[in-house]
Amino acid sequence: MNYLTLKELTSIIKATLSVLSDEYWVVAEIAGLSCDRKGHCYLGLVEKEDDIFAAKMSATIWARKYKHLRVTFRKQTGRELQADMKVLMLVRVNYHEVHGLSLDIQDIDPRYTLGEMALKRRQVIEQLTKEGIINHNKGLPLPLVPQRIAVITSKTAAGYGDFMNEIDNNPYGYRFSITLIESLVQGEQAESSLLSALRKIRDNIRDNINEYDLAVIIRGGGSAVDLHCFDSYPVAKEVALLPVPVLAGIGHTRDETVVDRVAHERLITPTAVAEFIIQKAKSFEDRVDELKDRLINQTRTLIDREEYNLSSGLKSLLSASRNYLATHRHALLATIQDFDHTVIQALSNQHNRLDRSKFSLMYLTERYVSRQSDSLDRLETIIRLLDPLNILKRGYSVTRLNGGALKNVSVLKEGDIIDTRLHAGAITSTVKKIREDIKREK
């Protein structure tokens, strides 16, 4: 019975494999990747058909080559070689009697991976578009002044420092309320970390724990490495559906990430995000200032006009008064003269009446006095006529008994002594005889 030693078989295999070309361009997905201390890189390459392995091989990038390839690849794609990545490689099939079949990777064409990434991004965008949420966040109204801001980033990231520095030292003295929601923004864990940060913001808003005007996703400046977490479908969906506008400041990238696409605004750097926010506040204040100026101007204008109106009103009043006076001066003078005349007339009438009264008074007085005087004269005559002396003068005499005038003889008796008064002289007599036959004359 013929047999071969294992070494003889491996030699045959090796000889058979020599018909292969030196090198092949091969597309494969990296299933796993690890480097040893010397810098040699070992990869597991697979090809899947409907998620079932259709092919699987080990591959190696030797340290000297890996150092160079890694830099080029990162520069071109912005990503590290890592699991789940599809790459186009130039390989040599290597068979070693002890280590078996493996591929030596000679070169990697980053353009293929770029295309793959772009394709994947497009697919995510297509999916979000299909779901109708791609422009959801863009449709949210941006607050006039975003002042309460949730910041998703790594506390240690340079970008966070840049952002806070810009916000805190804005030249206008605006104050913002910043809440840091910590998240990894690169590396293997970045995707799940971003997801939980975004969900925390969403839950906080839903549960009224925090109110935010705006969410910001920022990441360290400069380096453009490892952005694929921002192309992740679940992350992009979460950003799109966040109930507040999202500003993305993910850093310099050649290509827009899906998060950039769904965010309300895409800005280049964390500093640019801060400037955007400050500018919003500034624009608002500029508008307020413009209104303030208009208010002041209009107020001044109105006050000036009112003052002018008042003073011109006063002038009009003065000149109208003068005109009125001028127009009515004659009438006024005439009125005054009339008035004088009337007064004088009235006075003169009164005067005349007084004169007349005075005259009447004097006349009447005189007449009265003269009448009285006549009466007096008559009385005087009468009185004079009645004077006993005058009666005696005319021959009459008065006889008295005991001092009383005798008018009747009945009181007499013979022998009484009586006195008779004449006009000149008197007689004392003794009654001799009384005669009562002489009656009193009527």
Add this chain to the structure above:
Amino acid sequence: MRNSKNLTYAKALSELERIIQEIESETIDVDLFAEKVKRAAHLIKFCKTSLRTTKEEVKKVLSEIEEKPGEEEEESPVA
């Protein structure tokens, strides 16, 4: 009722714009003019102060600015 606890930048700005339009259109009654100017000045102060205070400070400032009952009440019927 006008209560500035609910006063936002947007509300303040639109009210301010309306007042200034009214004043500029000169349809405003002279007696109301002073009230309008006073309200506008109040809104401007609110905006400028709010921009320079944080969330917690804003709440405080709002309660300070607004809790002068008389003034606000007088204005409200003519809004």
